[in-house]
Amino acid sequence: MLDMQFIRENPDLVKQVCVNKKEDADIDLLLKLDAERRKIIRTVEKLKNRRNVASKKISELKREKRDASSVIAEMKTVSEGIKVYDTKIKEFDKEIYEQMKWVPNIPHESVGHGEDEKDNVVVSEWGEAPEFNFEPADHIQLGTSLELFDFARSAKISGAGFPLYKGYGALLDRALINFMLDTHTKNGFVEISPPYLVNSQSAFGTGQLPKSKDQMYYVEEDDLYAIPTAEVPVTNLYRDEIFSEDQLPIWYCAYSSCFRREAGSYGKDTKGFLRVHQFNKVELVKFTVPEKSYDELESLRESAEGIIRALGLKYKVVSLCDGDLSFAASKCYDLEVWAPGEQKYLEVSSCSNFEDFQARRINIRYRQSLGGKLQYVHTLNGSGLATARMLVALVETYQTQEGTIRIPEVLQPYMHGMKEICPE
């Protein structure tokens, strides 16, 4: 959510951002409603002032046991007027809010202009693509022959896109999760294990609602949404709360399963683990003062990158252009790992700075040490990382000619010391 005053003062900028981000919020209508609303406020507040003054008079007269009926009669009509205007203001507030919900966040000045993902900028690349003296298999072949996953049976019990891990596949996934959580907590993140179902207020707070309502699983009977990422519960932890400045920054990491309907994406990346309805992810979330948020974004990205490096996977960092930037983000880096079996990069993390866009929606503020002013915090988050796609890159990168999969050294302690996954 943007500040109305900001929109009032920078209408052209906001309009341009809507065009660049391909959002069709009606800024002119919004400005008109805002001006209209303020005009009514001026009128009604004059009336309310009259009422307050008269009210005091009435109470004085009553105390002195004098007649107040003429003032009361007059106030009756004034009050009726107030009621009419108040109703009008409420209508305007609602209308303005309806429009405001669709206004996207302003990109940071360092974000490039572009149409879509093809205009994203590669910031850095790391690692070497593995070389094979044989034709590398993809994760589905590997997973099937080693019995790591069972897509056919999970489709039977739930449907396509619901993965099932088995044996060493399940162990590998668990190893990845534990390795990530241990690494992040060692680096200063506090671990959170959040609820998986959240109320609509939470889904709205982090920006999933209203825009991506159809992308979430919804339990109608209880009005609860299955989380598409741990970002939702963790960011909402401090909804309607006020920090003191010395409490910031706060760094959280949270493992959760993530649920996404992926409506409308049928036929795209449908193979195996590439795009699924349920996957596991360790999420990183930060709350910080505005001055530090871009430093925190860089450090957040490094935390996520550290995992990929430790696993020895080739990857690249991409800075999203404004056309590819999500609704709520000011700046975003995508981390993409190389999957040699697929012969393509897979997005395993998005590290974003939302500045005060989320904080404004969910009302998270902090009191400045100097001056004691209340200000909105900045929120950031990034995957650190999603395991489903990491598994794809991992098994494809570390496959051998014998059809086994070598285990990266950092994961071995989490795999009971196993160095290699071999056929049974």
Added chain:
RNA sequence: GGAGGGGUGGCCGAGCGGCUUAAGGCAACGGUUUGCUAAACCGUCGUAGGGGUAACUCUACCGGAGGUUCAAAUCCUCUCCCCUCCGCCA
């Protein structure tokens, strides 16, 4: 699911139709004085919105939404959340 209790400023907590401009305390900030992890005293101190170049001023806000009334933190209705007990269950 059933029965009670409760939601008031950063925190605690009084108020239960008009002498409230939400008491009082804590915390915070500024100052005076005395000085060994500090105390005492004085002062300032909610948030949001509107108007004004400004000092300032007006309006709203007591979980949320309606209602009664000239007037609502206070009365009524609905609703959400928290706590305790009972039931059911992992």
